[in-house]
Amino acid sequence: MRKLALSDEILLKVDKPARYIGNEVNMSVKDLNKIDIRFCMCFPDVYEIGMSHLGIQILYDMFNRREDTYCERVYSPWVDLDKIMREKNIPLFALESQDPIKEFDFLGITLQYEMCYTNILQILELSQIPIYSKDRSEDDPIVLGGGPCTYNPEPIADFFDLFYIGEGETVYSELLDAYKANKKQGGNRLSFLEKAAGIEGIYVPAFYDVTYNEDGTVRSFTKNNNHAKDTIKKQIEMDVSNTYYPERPLVPYIKATQDRVVLEIQRGCIRGCRFCQAGMIYRPVRERDVEILKEYARKMLKSTGHEEISLSSLSSSDYSKLKELTYFLIDEFRSKGVNISLPSLRIDAFSLDVMSKVQDVKKSSLTFAPEAGSQRLRDVINKGLTEEAILGGALEAFYAGWNRVKLYFMLGLPTETEEDIEGIAILSDKIAREYYKNMPKETRNGRVSIVSSTSFFVPKPFTPFQWARMDSSEEFLEKQRFLNRKMKEQINYKSIKYNWHEVELTMLEGVLARGDRKISKIIYDAYKAGCLYDSWSEHFKYEEWIKAFENNGIDPLFYTCRERSEEEIFPWEYIDVGVTKEFLLREYKRAKGEKVTPNCRQACANCGAKVFEGGVCYESQNQI
Amino acid sequence: MKARIKFSKSGSMKFIGHLDVMRYFQKAFRRCGINVEYSKGYSPHQIISFAAPLGVGLTSDSEYLDVQLSSSDSSKEMIKQINAVMSEGFNILSFKELSDDSKNAMSIVAAADYLISLKDGYEFTDDFEGRFSDFISQDTITILKKTKKSETMMDIKPFIYQTAFKKTEFFKKTGRNDNEAASVADVYENGTVVYLQLATGSVTNIKPELVMDAFCQYAGIVFNEYAFQYHRLEVYGDIGTEEERRLVSLNDLGTEVL
DSSP states (O other): OOOOSSOHHHHHHSSOGGGGOOOOBTOOOOOGGGOSEEEEEEESSOHHHHTTOHHHHHHHHHHHHSTTEEEEEEEOOOHHHHHHHHHHTOOOBOTTTOOBGGGSSEEEEEOOOGGGHHHHHHHHHHTTOOSSGGGOOTTSOEEEEESGGGGSOGGGGGGOSEEEOBOTTTTHHHHHHHHHHHHHTTOOHHHHHHHHHTSTTEEOGGGEEEEEOTTSSEEEEEESSTTSOSSEEOBOOSOSSSSOOOSSOOBOSSOOSSOSEEEEOEESOSSOOTTOHHHHHTOSOEEOOHHHHHHHHHHHHHHHOOSEEEEEOSOGGGOTTHHHHHHHHHHHHGGGTOEEEOOSOOOSHHHHHHHHHHSOTTTOOEEEEEESSSHHHHHHTTOOOOHHHHHHHHHHHHHTTOOEEEEEEEESOTTOOHHHHHHHHHHHHHHHHHHHHHSOGGGOOSOOEEEEEEEEOOOOTTSTTTTOOOOOHHHHHHHHHHHHHHHHHSTTGGGEEEEEOOHHHHHHHHHHHSOOTTHHHHHHHHHHTTOOOTTSTTTOOHHHHHHHHHHTTOOGGGTSSOOOOTTOBOTTTTEEOSSOHHHHHHHHHHHHTTOOOOOTTTOOOOOSGGGGOOGGGGHHHHHO | OEEEEEEEEOGGGGGSOHHHHHHHHHHHHHHHTOOBOBOSSSSOOBOEEESSOOOTTOEEEEEEEEEEBSOOOOHHHHHHHHHTTOOTTEEEEEEEEEOTTOOOHHHHEEEEEEEEEEOTTOOOOSSHHHHHHHHHTSSOOEEEEEOSSOEEEEEOGGGEEEEESSHHHHHHHHTOOOTTOOOOOOOOTTOOEEEEEEEOSSSOOOOHHHHHHHHHHHHTOOOOTTSEEEEEEEEEEEOSOSSSOOEEEGGGGSEEOO
16 A cells, blocks of 8 residues: 555645545556656646646656656645644655655756746755755755746746756657766766756756846856857757647546646647737647547547546637537537537637537626737737627627626736727627627527626737836736726626736736846745745735845846846847747837737748748648 | 445545545546436536545445446446546445335435544553443433534434444444455554444434544543544445334345346
């Protein structure tokens, strides 16, 4: 029988003990005597969130296909267990073997959002691994980071031995081989890091020095080790059909946030929305073969027993075989009680037909993400969704029986005026009007319900808005209040509900997104002052963060409320994502000129992603 | 057809709560491909019901669930098929067909047997058996029963059906003859145990924790809720009359599919 790291008493005292016992369906079990490399994969948030993440499932499966490697998992202990582990000095352990993480060769941490940074420090500290990479010894695991936040890893650079920049499927095997070879040759930590630095996509922060100008901007970024590369090139998988995909994903006992099979139908997005980091860093669009996807759907439903399958992509409607795949899923699995969920779908006749087949019209709602309230601002952000399309789609949906609409907007987009903000209220109202105007009373299914939500815009690296000034908290709040007033002025205001976000979290996210190495100390101090689970509003301690900024003499507004000049060296300048800085700057200028850029299928905008020699960049060429 | 499945729950799986066990079995049935029937509507669900929820932390030799199937293989085959998709800690022990008019497991549960073991490393009384015997031979055992709305005094004595300190003795008292049956219960070095048969179900539900709490109060010991491992040995339905109880294990209410 498996021995657990925690005693019965501790497990019975904490909330949801199933978070810490492992033994999930499809868990990998290996004989430690036949293993060369022990890798612990970490999602630095609570179990139910971490277990919902597709990326980890892919990597877990990929690593465990290697006979010489045992990949295990760890998630952030919840605050109740955190306290007990500190009191009793219990080292953090991996779920599979229940062994302490400090005994592992690697601790790989996925970085999905900035607000998890203090949780990384918790993982390191509870694992009894020194928080700063410079303090680690030969016996400590190699701590590496991957995922979207590595496109600017500088704020957390001091805590990591290396980062991997790119999609996980590509160079990890090379990295593990290098580790083994280094061990065999009697090499040490430094010689391994030097070897790793030679692999494309691997960034070893300690091998670079940063100097700053008097105004706080980056002056220089120079190598201090000959093995380091001048630029780190993002690595991606070009053949997304014939690559690793877990046929037997883990199935947790407690309900995860995503309690379903996730089928990734494509990577990247053709749309080129100017605020969207994912749309830029995952270029070019690469579709998965529809026959392979059908096979995966079958196998994964069978191996997990999930009662729901969800398609995953940045914009499902752009997948060329969407119709074929969707109708296949409905025909094949609907009768077996399998739910089909289709997020990020454009509302049109096809999607309405599909949705009416897979969900209860009376209970579900339609979702639009216009992001901005006016056509002018939608042109600025290159969101190719017109008012006509929204109203037309909504009306069709009303005819089909829906009466609930959700709308998502952002406040604080570059060039935004009061008119643009008011446009959010007006558009919400227009949809309601469409309902009352066109739906005869006797066919109405009660009142229409419009839920409009706004979040605050945070400029991200490697987007055309990476130079842009972000609004201050005061400006955001003023805009929010203004919109709230405008909402109440609408004729149908009783049918409209307005939801908004918290502003403090946004300000911090802005700092962490475009921060530099000076921010590491802020994160450290905030963590030591008790900050943890910052993305959970009930645990977010804004005052402690502000104190940390003050104590270190750093002005957060330097990172947020400041337009960058074209000459400024970004902290993430050394990363090459394929999409060029010239293109991003061109796009920024077009944004200011309110000029729309066609999507990748309409015309090539020469973004630079062609260097990857595949995907959508070569689609039309193939057709000729 | 209606089928009754008996399974054991042990090891780290004792930390999986009742609702999650239900979800676990729904997914397991999908994995092993048995033909479970679904309810109608937009969100169809499997027609399953569990006999008596087992609390977090408890292990069991005899958990029961009833499931509606559109077809079935032999009991032996079905057990094999479902066990092929079980995690370590869940083990299918029996598969029986129920008559169409049989009542569902939950509604007939009347009693359950428990083995209560003192975990190692916890302070407890010497001469446990003697003091527990004194405790149990009182005319009444009154406890304060707290519900969300009120607190009432309750005599639990009539609902403690059997007590023993040895397995053979307990099995004799409860009329069970599967003395050899392997148990998944954890064994502790200190060897302090007590066997109890308690009223269980929707009418009167006496948890073993409640009895141990009452004993500790009687004996003047601080009740430590983490000191004992509670293990369920069997669950019974009552096929007797109002005057006379006749307990039958839920497993005996079905027939083997050959």
